[in-house]
């Protein structure tokens with residue numbers, strides 16, 4: 001009954017070679033350890049950590065009942081007695097029995113034993129229950145302790161870091177406080193959260209302690225550099241971001257705490273705790289994601305307030321995370337002028353407890369009145385720029401036409417056979433991904449290895465085959481992008497594909513899915529009427545997914561066979577008009593017809609539901625970097641398509657929501673290891 005479908009895998013799996021790139025601030029990347037987690041040992045340990053397609057909570061409950069396993073229903077997990085405990089572990093330090101210490105995620109079935117830290121898939125759990133589990137009943141665990149070298153590095157940095165107030169020079173301490181906005185944060189708060197300062201790197205150091213113990217599992221370094229009038233912040237984590245699962249502040253949470261405030265940054269966590277005395281936690285990767293592996297640690301709270309930041313992206317993330325945490329127990333602090341992020345609120349002398357009290361319930365009934373929506377509408381009206389979405393850094397003309405890339409929309413993309421659709425869409429998605437848009441690729445036509453190679457070339461802005469010595473450096477940076485690939489190839493069933501997409505949205509907080517291309521889900525219907533009906537059904541399914549999951553879907557569709565001399569139009573998309581009707585945006589890669597020079601392409605935006613601007617702009621293909629983006633120096637030549645009356649075609653706005661890149665914030669915390677091609681290409 002349980003089908004193990006290895007459908008999504010992260011980029012790290014594609015890039016097996018790991019190098020010795022000296023990371024930011026001279027921290028050797030090779031010293032970054034893997035996740036120091038204990039895994040349940042079994043015969044066929046999967047070579048790679050691949051998620052299983054989700055099971056339903058009902059199925060999990062039925063299974064537990066059928067096997068006589070008692071359980072408690074929690075917010076996002078089911079709790080059951082852990083079969084992974086030895087007799088000595090059955091009593092905790094206080095002498096209380098650690099019963100029900102196994103947390104089973106209701107959406108994925110993955111389990112975590114909070115006492116032994118054993119973890120595994122739903123299949124692993126079943127195998128253990130049914131005695132197929134290779135000694136699981138005896139509680140045999142495989143400990144994956146970090147390599148000695150790695151923990152040494154963590155320890156070395158930690159030992160070299162000192163509390164801010166112990167800095168020998170007053171001036172240096174004062175400068176650090178100003179740079180990090182800590183002038184109003186007390187030494188007591190810094191001490192409580194064990195924050196240190198690493199002088200050579202001019203960085204704050206936040207520790208990641210093992211739950212319940214004093215062991216150090218990792219670190220986050222936050223560096224600050226003056227940049228004009230502002231400050232530029234850079235984060236580095238050990239282990240690397242994908243394995244850094246620190247809920248900062250966790251050691252300070254008491255067993256009886258029932259309320260917590262979740263923040264997106266460590267300094268916000270400190271500021272809030274200092275001002276309110278409430279339990280506070282910071283997410284390991286800010287607004288980027290809430291890994292399901294953290295959910296068991298949040299089960300004890302009856303109320304969770306999410307105060308993630310002061311922009312629309314934080315608001316979107318808060319809503320997304322509330323879905324995972326169970327919206328009924330979540331309240332959200334709405335970003336706004338009087339609701340900046342907690343550290344700023346402290347610095348501006350605002351009343352933080354009052355802001356917390358104004359948090360809005362995340363739970364919406366199916367029918368809402370305008371009263372419940374008015375705050376959200378105001379949020380959109382006062383953040384017009386952010387509502388327009390994430391802007392492309394390589395395609396300014398696309399920004400001018402589409403304004404940005406918004407969640408919940410469907411983009412249909414077409415172009416003549418072999419014109420470069422895959423190549424273009426790869427760069428278009430990569431651009432967004434480098435700005436923190438969590439991306440899932442469904443490449444049914446070309447293999448993931450080939451696709452990753454194209455993307456890596458575009459990322460590095462040049463051929464790597466001629467500079468293999470640079471491969472590891474680029475691969476390391478590329479690996480840290482929030483990029484995932486479905487492992488499907490060739491014809492696929494649409495239901496399986498949508499299930500996988502839903503799973504990826506839950507586990508990896510995916511905001512953009514690229515499907516290349518739709519024809520691979522249409523089966524082998526011979527009759528054209530069947531094919532058109534199949535396509536309509538598939539387009540409808542992707543549309544529904546985009547809306548329900550608030551995730552952008554970019555769908556590549558082949559054009560119908562047309563006269564070679566004619567340019568493609570919206571009506572040239574294969575099938576009925578359904579695809580263009582359902583789409584929010586229609587993009588067409590035009591070749592040669594609008595230009596005189598050889599080898600040129602144009603991108604045409606022929607539908608734009610958000611704001612109505614349509615138009616075309618030239619693309620210049622660069623064979624060595626496989627890019628279409630226009631080099632920054634040459635002027636973009638945007639040409640608006642005029643309608644019959646010579647007016648720019650314009651439709652009314654649909655007012656869809658979107659996000660903004662994190663680096664647009666004034667208090668900008670750039671994602672760790674965020675690639676910066678301008679620096680890297682040097």
Ligand SMILES: Nc1ncnc2c1ncn2[C@@H]1O[C@H](COP(=O)(O)OP(=O)(O)OP(=O)(O)O)[C@@H](O)[C@H]1O
Pocket residue numbers: 415416417418419420421422423424445599600601621626
């Ligand atoms: N503007 C261009 N000029 C020359 N070659 C290009 C251009 N764009 C892409 N190519 C090359 O053409 C080949 C096909 O490109 P790609 O696979 O992106 O096309 P496609 O439109 O997705 O193809 P298909 O219709 O088969 O899906 C690749 O080798 C790519 O590097």
